[in-house]
Amino acid sequence: MTGEPRIGDVFGELLRDALAVATGVGPRPLAGGRLPRPVIEVIERDDGLVNGAPAAHYLDGPEDWQPHDHRAVDRVRGATLDVGVGAGRIALLLQERGVPVTGLDVSPGALQVCRRRGVRDLVHGTVDEHATSGRRYDTFLLLGNNLGLIEGRERAPAFLAALAAMARPGAQVIAHGTDPYGTRDPVHTGYHELNRRRGRLGGQLRLRLRYRELGTPWFDYLVCSPDELAELVRGSDWQLADVDDRDAPYYLATLRLPG
Numbered sequence: 409m410t411g412e413p414r415i416g417d418v419f420g421e422l423l424r425d426a427l428a429v430a431t432g433v434g435p436r437p438l439a440g441g442r443l444p445r446p447v448i449e450v451i452e453r454d455d456g457l458v459n460g461a462p463a464a465h466y467l468d469g470p471e472d473w474q475p476h477d478h479r480a481v482d483r484v485r486g487a488t489l490d491v492g493v494g495a496g497r498i499a500l501l502l503q504e505r506g507v508p509v510t511g512l513d514v515s516p517g518a519l520q521v522c523r524r525r526g527v528r529d530l531v532h533g534t535v536d537e538h539a540t541s542g543r544r545y546d547t548f549l550l551l552g553n554n555l556g557l558i559e560g561r562e563r564a565p566a567f568l569a570a571l572a573a574m575a576r577p578g579a580q581v582i583a584h585g586t587d588p589y590g591t592r593d594p595v596h597t598g599y600h601e602l603n604r605r606r607g608r609l610g611g612q613l614r615l616r617l618r619y620r621e622l623g624t625p626w627f628d629y630l631v632c633s634p635d636e637l638a639e640l641v642r643g644s645d646w647q648l649a650d651v652d653d654r655d656a657p658y659y660l661a662t663l664r665l666p667g
């Protein structure tokens with residue numbers, strides 16, 4: 409035994425358990441085999457910082473959403489790709505509104521949870537893989553902080569190009585990001601400094617997720633300021649058309665294809 413987690417579908421497992429807790433159907437985490445336990449997503453950062461976040465919110469209905477989630481779905485138009493669909497909370501509302509929506513995710517378990525909750529059109533894979541499918545969209549959603557999937561300077565051009573390859577004329581990306589630089593917590597400001605010294609963006613987080621005995625490989629996930637986002641978007645096919653920071657430090661960025 410090494411103490412290291414077994415690599416697996418962390419998101420899928422925790423969403424499956426969160427669904428079982430919410431519905432009372434299926435095996436769920438119990439203390440002493442009897443008492444319900446909350447399903448917690450454990451997030452490790454490569455400086456040793458560990459955080460836990462309850463997974464139940466991935467299943468929240470619109471009545472429990474943050475205001476920016478509502479503003480994001482109100483901006484949706486046309487065929488929509490929900491990138492990193494999770495447990496399908498956004499896709500389900502769009503379906504209800506009659507929006508043609510596809511949920512994309514790398515987690516087989518997340519897609520299974522979406523299917524069980526009624527999301528109809530689901531695709532397994534990354535944006536790069538889906539870009540070869542020939543399907544085209546008017547709106548791309550990166551919600552639940554999924555602007556993070558842009559990762560950093562190295563990944564951003566290919567990520568944005570994959571979205572552009574699936575875009576219809578006039579398409580938009582609506583992305584939820586977090587500006588990390590308002591903090592004075594030395595644990596975070598020190599990490600931002602360390603990142604810059606190693607040539608990364610300050611908020612280019614190196615993370616792995618854990619749930620029970622499972623872990624993901626280490627991956628990059630970006631929290632950046634709107635100015636840093638503008639720099640990442642420059643040189644791509646997209647233009648940063650709008651930043652709505654009414655819920656700062658969270659913001660909704662809208663990217664558009666010119667023309």
Ligand SMILES: C[S@@+](CC[C@H](N)C(=O)[O-])C[C@H]1O[C@@H](n2cnc3c(N)ncnc32)[C@H](O)[C@@H]1O
Binds near residue numbers: 466498515550
């Ligand atoms: C933070 S959750 C957000 C879920 C959902 N968008 C929401 O708002 O509730 C991130 C989701 O993105 C998925 N994901 C992570 N990396 C991905 C990638 N490269 N391509 C597609 N989905 C990815 C995860 O499996 C997970 O379901």
